[in-house]
Amino acid sequence: AFGTRPLAKLLDVEPGTVTNWKKRRHKISPEYARRVIDLHDVIVRALQVYQPQIAMDWLVGNEPFLNGARPIDVLVRRGAAPLLDALAAIEAAAYA
Numbered sequence: 869a870f871g872t873r874p875l876a877k878l879l880d881v882e883p884g885t886v887t888n889w890k891k892r893r894h895k896i897s898p899e900y901a902r903r904v905i906d907l908h909d910v911i912v913r914a915l916q917v918y919q920p921q922i923a924m925d926w927l928v929g930n931e932p933f934l935n936g937a938r939p940i941d942v943l944v945r946r947g948a949a950p951l952l953d954a955l956a957a958i959e960a961a962a963y964a
Contacts, residue, residue, distance in 0.1 A: 875907075880944075903944065906947055907943065910943060913952055914955055916955075939951050
């Protein structure tokens with residue numbers, strides 16, 4: 869859903885790093901591999917709730933269901949579970 873530059877921004881790496889990973893020039897460290905997998909899971913879920921640009925904005929904005937924290941920061945510190953819970957709550961509120 870996102871290009872190299874937005875993905876690099878979300879992972880907090882240079883765009884060239886993402887390109888090198890894609891072209892298998894450099895191995896992804898275990899920490900970044902976990903972050904990529906978590907980000908993938910969150911993006912897939914966010915795209916079920918929001919349109920692509922809104923999902924991107926949500927990841928870097930403040931989320932009330934996360935006590936005002938930025939979802940991307942919570943993802944780095946705590947993994948995907950809190951974000952997936954927040955997205956479920958957002959979706960539930962939208963249908964209430």
